[in-house]
Amino acid sequence: MKLVVTEKNDAAVKIADLLGATKPKADKVFNTPVYRFEVEGEEWVTIGLRGHILEPDFAPSLIYKKRGGWEGVTAEGEALPAAVPADLPKPPFKKKKPFTADGVDLKGWKMEALPYLVYAPIEKLPKEKDIIRSLKNLAKKADSIVIATDFDREGELIGSDALACCRQVNETAPVSRARYSAFTKPEITHAFANLVPMDDDLASAGASRQDIDLIWGAVLTRYLTLVKFAGYGNVRSSGRVQTPTLAIIVERERERMAFVPEDYWVIRGAFDAGAAAGPTAGDGPEAFEAPHATARFKVEAEADAAMAHVEGAVSAKVTAVEKKRRKVPAPVPFNTTSLMAAASAEGISPARCMRIAESLYMDGYISYPRVDNTVYPDSLDLAEVVNAIAGNPAYGPYCKELLAAGPLKATRGKTETTDHPPIYPTAKATPDDLSAADYKLYNLIARRFLATLSGPATVEGTKVTLDVAGEPFVAKGDVLAEPGFRAIYPYGLKKDEQLPAMAEGATIAFNGATCTKKQTEPPARYSQGKLVQEMEKLGLGTKSTRASIIERLYQVKYVQNDPIEPSQLGIAVIEALDKFAPHITHAEMTAELEHSMDRIAEGEVTKAEVVDKSRQLLSEQLESLMPHSEEVAEALSDAVAADAYVGPCPKCGKDLQLRASHKTKSMFIGCAGWPDCDVTYPLPKGKIEAVPEKCPTCGMPQVKVTAFRSKPRVQCIDPNCPTNQEPEVVVGKCPACAERGLDKQLIARRNPRTLKRSITCENFDECQTRYPLPQYGDIIPTEEVCEHCGAPMVVIKTARGPWKLCPNFDCPGKEEEEKAKGGARRGAKRK
DNA sequence: GCAAGGTC
Numbered sequence: 013m014k015l016v017v018t019e020k021n022d023a024a025v026k027i028a029d030l031l032g033a034t035k036p037k038a039d040k041v042f043n044t045p046v047y048r049f050e051v052e053g054e055e056w057v058t059i060g061l062r063g064h065i066l067e068p069d070f071a072p073s074l075i076y077k078k079r080g081g082w083e084g085v086t087a088e089g090e091a092l093p094a095a096v097p098a099d100l101p102k103p104p105f106k107k108k109k110p111f112t113a114d115g116v117d118l119k120g121w122k123m124e125a126l127p128y129l130v131y132a133p134i135e136k137l138p139k140e141k142d143i144i145r146s147l148k149n150l151a152k153k154a155d156s157i158v159i160a161t162d163f164d165r166e167g168e169l170i171g172s173d174a175l176a177c178c179r180q181v182n183e184t185a186p187v188s189r190a191r192y193s194a195f196t197k198p199e200i201t202h203a204f205a206n207l208v209p210m211d212d213d214l215a216s217a218g219a220s221r222q223d224i225d226l227i228w229g230a231v232l233t234r235y236l237t238l239v240k241f242a243g244y245g246n247v248r249s250s251g252r253v254q255t256p257t258l259a260i261i262v263e264r265e266r267e268r269m270a271f272v273p274e275d276y277w278v279i280r281g282a283f284d285a286g287a288a289a290g291p292t293a294g295d296g297p298e299a300f301e302a303p304h305a306t307a308r309f310k311v312e313a314e315a316d317a318a319m320a321h322v323e324g325a326v327s328a329k330v331t332a333v334e335k336k337r338r339k340v341p342a343p344v345p346f347n348t349t350s351l352m353a354a355a356s357a358e359g360i361s362p363a364r365c366m367r368i369a370e371s372l373y374m375d376g377y378i379s380y381p382r383v384d385n386t387v388y389p390d391s392l393d394l395a396e397v398v399n400a401i402a403g404n405p406a407y408g409p410y411c412k413e414l415l416a417a418g419p420l421k422a423t424r425g426k427t428e429t430t431d432h433p434p435i436y437p438t439a440k441a442t443p444d445d446l447s448a449a450d451y452k453l454y455n456l457i458a459r460r461f462l463a464t465l466s467g468p469a470t471v472e473g474t475k476v477t478l479d480v481a482g483e484p485f486v487a488k489g490d491v492l493a494e495p496g497f498r499a500i501y502p503y504g505l506k507k508d509e510q511l512p513a514m515a516e517g518a519t520i521a522f523n524g525a526t527c528t529k530k531q532t533e534p535p536a537r538y539s540q541g542k543l544v545q546e547m548e549k550l551g552l553g554t555k556s557t558r559a560s561i562i563e564r565l566y567q568v569k570y571v572q573n574d575p576i577e578p579s580q581l582g583i584a585v586i587e588a589l590d591k592f593a594p595h596i597t598h599a600e601m602t603a604e605l606e607h608s609m610d611r612i613a614e615g616e617v618t619k620a621e622v623v624d625k626s627r628q629l630l631s632e633q634l635e636s637l638m639p640h641s642e643e644v645a646e647a648l649s650d651a652v653a654a655d656a657y658v659g660p661c662p663k664c665g666k667d668l669q670l671r672a673s674h675k676t677k678s679m680f681i682g683c684a685g686w687p688d689c690d691v692t693y694p695l696p697k698g699k700i701e702a703v704p705e706k707c708p709t710c711g712m713p714q715v716k717v718t719a720f721r722s723k724p725r726v727q728c729i730d731p732n733c734p735t736n737q738e739p740e741v742v743v744g745k746c747p748a749c750a751e752r753g754l755d756k757q758l759i760a761r762r763n764p765r766t767l768k769r770s771i772t773c774e775n776f777d778e779c780q781t782r783y784p785l786p787q788y789g790d791i792i793p794t795e796e797v798c799e800h801c802g803a804p805m806v807v808i809k810t811a812r813g814p815w816k817l818c819p820n821f822d823c824p825g826k827e828e829e830e831k832a833k834g835g836a837r838r839g840a841k842r843k
Numbered sequence: 844g845c846a847a848g849g850t851c
Contacts, residue, residue, distance in 0.1 A: 020850060063849025070845095121844070140850095166849055222848075229846030237844075244844065251846045370851075382850090557847060564846095 014056045015154035016190075017147065017174045019161040021045055021060030022380075026195040027160060028058045031204060044146035059143075059150060061161070066173040067139040068222045070118045070132045070230070123238045123641075129231050130631045134223050136173065144177050151178035151185070159210060160190040160203075162431065165609065168211055169218030175210065193430035196391045216619040217609035223619075224605060224626045225252055231630060232596055235637060236585060240645040242652065248585060249568050252601055253553045254561050255589060258570050259597045260546060262578045262586040264537060271534035277315035278530055279304035281322070281485050282523035283478065285512040289327040290521035298512040302478060302487035304525075312529075318483050319527050325481040328522040330514045332477040339468040342497035344425035345434030346460050347386045348555035349548050354456060356541025357504060360449070361574065362559035368453045369435070377441050378457050382556045383432040386425020392433050394420040394465060401458050403440040410500045414465055423464045436461045459501050466497035474511050480522050487511055537575035550599040551606065569655070572701075584651035588644045593633035653684070658702040658729065659713025664689040668713060668729075670700060681715075681729055693729045694767045696787055698722075709735050719787055722810065731764040738762055743793040743819075744804025746773040748781045758783075758804060760791045771806070771819050783819035786810075800825030 018024045024047055028036035032049030036058075039046050047058045116128040138144050151157065157178055159171035175187060188207035192199050229251040236248035284290065286298035293299075309315035346354070348366075355365040369381035388394065395415060402411035414420065425434070437458040443451050472493040478485040489511035492498060498505060514520065538546065544558050553561050565571045570582030578586075589597050608622045637644070656669035658681055666685035673680055679700050681693040698719035707714050707728035718724040728735050741760040749756035756775040762768070773781040783803065785791065789810035796805040798818035807816045818825060 022850095061849090062851065065849095068846095162849085170849065218848085222846090225846045225848080227846090231845085233845040247844060249845070253847065374851075554848070556849065561847080 013150075013154055014051075014054060014156050014158065015150050015178075015185075016056060016058040016158045016160050017171065017178075018058060018060045019063060019167055019170055021062075023160070023162075023195070024058040024060035027200060028056075030195065030197050030200045031056065041146040041149050043142050046146070046150065057150060058160075059147060061143055061147070061170060061174060062140050064166075064170055064173065065138070065140040065143055065147075065177070066136040068134045068219075068226050069137050070129070070226075071135045072119055073117055121234050121238060123235075126231055126235060126634060126638075127631065129234070130227065130627050130634060132227075134226065136176075147174060147177055148181045152181045154178070154182060154185050157182075157185050157187045158190050158204070158207065159187065160192070163191045163193050164431070165214055165218045165221075165613070168214040169222075172210060172212065172215035172219075194389060194391060194432075211613070213615050214613045217612040220612060220619040220622050221605060221609060223623050227623075227627060228252055228596060228630055231634060232589070232593065235634070236588075236644075236648070239641050240648040240652075242649075247568060248581075248648070249564065250585070250589065250596055252596065252605070253547075253557065254564055255586075255596045256550070256599045256601070257543070257547055257552055257561060258565055258578065258582055259586050259590070260550075261538060261543070261565075261571055261576050262583050264535060265578050265583065268534040268537070273531040273534070274310070275312070276530055276532065277309040277312055278307070278528050279309070279315060279318055279525050280528070281328070281478075281480060281525040283328055283485075283487070284521040284523060285514050285518075287521040288519050290523045291326065292521045292523060294523045299523075300487060300511060302476070302485045305477070305484035305486045308530075315527050319525060321483050322480045322522070322525050325522050327519050328478040328480045328485065330476060330516055330518045330520065331479045331484075332475075333514060333516050334475040334477075336473045336475070337493060338471055338473060340471060340496075340498075341468045342423050342466050343460060343463050343501065344423045345386050345388055345436070345464050346457060347383050347425070347427060347434055348381060349384075349544055349558070350386070350425075351381070351435055351457070352544045352559060353541035354460070354503060355453060356539055356544070358452065358456065360453060361540050361563075362544050363563040364449075365453060366559045368450055372446075372450060372454055372457075377437060377439050377446075377454055379434075379436050379438050380432045381435055383429070383434060384427050384555055385429040385432060385434050387428040387434065388422050388424075388436070388464075389430070389433050392436075394422060397436055397438070397461065398465070401437050401440050401461075404442050404458070406442075406455075407458060407462060407500070410462060414462065420465050456503065459503070463497040463501035466500065469496035469498040470494035476511060476514055478520075480525075537577055539575050543576060551602055552599050580651035580654040581648065584647045588637075588647055592637040592640055592644070595629060595633055656702075658715060659706070661685060661689060661691050662712065663691045668693075670695075670702065670715075694731065694765065695729075696727075696767050698787075707733060707735065709733060722788060725788075731767060741791050741793060743771055743791065743806050744797065746775065746779060746781050747797075747802035748779045749773060749775055750802075752779075754779075760785060760806070784821060785819060798823060798825065 016027060018027060028047035028049050031051055033052070034050045036047040036049040039048050044059060049056055116125050118125065118129055118132045157175070159175060161167040161171040171189065187210060189210045190203040190207055192203035232250035233247060236250055280301050280303050282294055282299070282301055284292040284294055284296060284299040286292065286296045304318060351369070352362040352365050356362060366381065369378065372378045373381050398411045398414055398420070402408050435457055437454065441451065441454050446454060470493045472491045474489040476487040478487065489509045490506065491508045491510055540562055543562060547553050547558050569579055570585060571578050586597060595601055608617065611617045612619055612622060653667065653669065656671065658668045658670060661668050661683040664683060664685045666683055666689060668681050668691070669684055671680055671682045679695045681695060683689040683691040695715070696717055696719065698717050701716045703714050703716050703726055705714055706712065710728060710730060710733045712728050712730045712733060714726050714728050716724050716726050730736065742757050743760050744758050746756040746758050754775065756773055756779070758771050758773055758781070760769065760771045769785040769787060771783040771785060773779050776782060786808055789808040792807040792809060794805045794807055794816065797803070798805055798820065801818065801820045801823040803818055803820040803823065805816055805818055807814050
């Protein structure tokens with residue numbers, strides 16, 4: 013039997029389909045799907061891994077022996093050579109942690125252990141135990157093994173790990189490597205007819221990346237976390253990719269802080285081409301505004317002079333009319349980065365974009381979403397794809413036009429790789445097939461695909477120069493003359509700015525001018541989409557990891573909001589590392605690593621040499637960091653306090669801070685003077701941010717509250733402040749009391765202690781009737797009563813519009829509603 | 844309790 017090992021299940025399916033003389037039979041080994049088929053009478057089986065199946069970790073201890081010096085020990089008790097320098101101080105042999113009698117405990121997070129952790133031996137541990145079990149089971153029976161993982165460095169490493177697992181149970185089966193770069197019959201057939209040996213050097217290059225990432229990440233993360241321990245769950249992480257990424261964000265923030273705004277003045281004139289002289293009503297169809305030809309006056313006196321010149325003028329002369337047509341080229345095919353950037357502009361974060369894309373891919377709606385390629389391969393039948401999605405009525409007519417216009421020709425991007433095709437739709441979907449968010453992304457991908465097959469858009473630009481008492485004004489208008497790809501791809505399209513028709517030499521009405529003082533703006537913060545592009549430019553992360561790395565920065569609270577803003581903690585981490593361990597804060601570390609890996613792959617250096625050199629460098633950086641621990645600790649705790657600060661405590665004057673309750677995992681405001689001062693304030697659900705402005709009514713601090721899917725609102729932290737008082741609203745009669753012949757009122761009110769709002773019976777003690785209410789929105793009673801449970805219906809009026817509901821959570825009507833909704837939408841079904 | 848890289 014021939015065993016073929018691929019990187020993912022999908023690849024195992026495709027290879028079986030393409031090579032099998034017989035139709036492959038889907039089977040399972042334990043819980044892992046495998047595919048059996050025959051080639052020239054021989055039995056073949058393909059198995060898909062799940063990416064890396066082994067994971068590096070530190071061996072549990074580092075031992076110093078009086079004879080023989082340092083030794084690493086793996087979990088199995090095998091001695092490993094560790095590149096420990098001879099002059100590394102001997103650990104104090106105490107029976108106390110972190111140093112055990114045997115040596116240094118590498119699993120315990122102790123500051124004193126860090127210099128040893130740098131040199132800790134690393135072993136590879138199983139990560140996907142189920143898959144490894146299935147793989148070994150097949151390998152035992154294999155006569156030969158073909159490693160058919162992806163054709164890149166990580167693929168070689170994944171394959172080499174898989175082979176190591178196979179070798180544990182089968183030492184003799186011959187092994188070869190299939191190298192392919194597309195799932196097409198000719199490509200796969202060729203790869204299996206021309207098998208090559210495994211490239212151990214390339215796999216070593218990948219393994220050195222793993223080791224270096226682990227060592228640097230673990231040492232610096234533990235350092236930052238321990239230097240000012242803030243309780244479990246407060247990890248201050250650092251890594252080869254995330255830290256330089258954070259540094260980019262912090263650098264932009266520094267530029268913004270250092271920015272000195274400059275004043276400038278803008279003059280805008282009001283014109284009306286419908287009349288020969290002003291003043292006119294100025295709101296007719298031919299009225300328009302145009303700025304002075306000097307877009308920005310840097311000197312106020314000059315702006316004043318221009319204003320003085322046009323003062324009293326009632327007409328303007330059209331001195332020039334210029335029309336220019338320009339072509340906007342159709343966009344190029346989507347790869348992962350450009351998809352994330354486009355989705356980010358539509359309000360979908362890169363991480364969310366990739367989660368949705370993964371699920372669309374798994375359900376067969378789009379092609380493989382992790383690609384660098386931006387050129388459709390020749391093997392992709394474009395017309396077939398167009399036909400496949402034409403069933404969506406929103407695309408149908410456009411698809412017809414495209415197909416009727418002759419052979420399809422697609423735009424090409426700059427990156428051409430052969431691993432996967434660019435991202436395109438693979439099946440029709442309509443808003444009824446998908447949840448709203450899934451469809452939004454699908455729609456973007458489908459429309460982008462059609463746009464890449466379309467012609468350019470033609471924009472007609474009109475530039476009209478006007479003269480008002482010797483002062484030049486310039487009116488500009490852009491109109492989409494020929495939509496081209498814009499007919500199907502409206503993303504990022506500017507609205508038409510149509511100027512009224514004007515002839516050169518004509519006189520039109522001038523309705524006066526305004527002069528406005530403005531200030532130059534600092535460079536903008538990065539949006540998540542822009543940051544992904546910047547990371548790609550700097551070689552930070554990969555198509556598969558960038559989104560999750562940005563998400564990680566949010567998770568550890570180094571950054572907040574979108575556009576991305578660093579927290580004080582994020583800034584402090586970068587400042588500390590920049591000062592004492594600058595290597596980790598720069599993208600060059602990755603560039604150097606890439607270079608070293610190329611050399612390992614070429615056989616010029618060994619993995620051990622590269623990793624040892626990196627260890628030495630880390631050791632130096634740690635040595636410069638350790639003596640300044642007090643300074644770093646103080647900077648970090650000051651930053652954390654600054655991030656949490658909301659204002660002064662009214663009782664003791666110390667800082668009021670945002671805090672997380674350990675018990676309920678919710679946020680509240682507490683005094684830094686606790687336990688001496690017991691002042692606390694409750695907070696509503698949602699994201700909370702401190703704002704500098706005090707409450708205009710009572711002078712207490714305020715917070716910005718962003719509840720789920722609603723607009724942010726600023727509110728006073730004091731529940732007793734008049735601004736937080738809501739009138740109690742009588743919404744109707746209590747149905748439970750009515751049943752017992754009592755006439756009791758149901759009242760909507762907010763509990764000042766918990767801030768929760770509910771409808772409660774005035775006779776609650778006896779009848780226990782209470783209905784929960786949404787946190788925000790005005791409550792408006794109605795005369796109606798729920799047909800299912802008899803509770804009074806209420807209308808909630810929010811910014812998103814009013815909606816009527818039965819407040820009873822257990823109302824039998826709710827279940828029916830759920831049933832009616834359920835199943836129709838995939839998104840609802842999934843969660 | 845760490846990283847970054849695959850993939851679910």
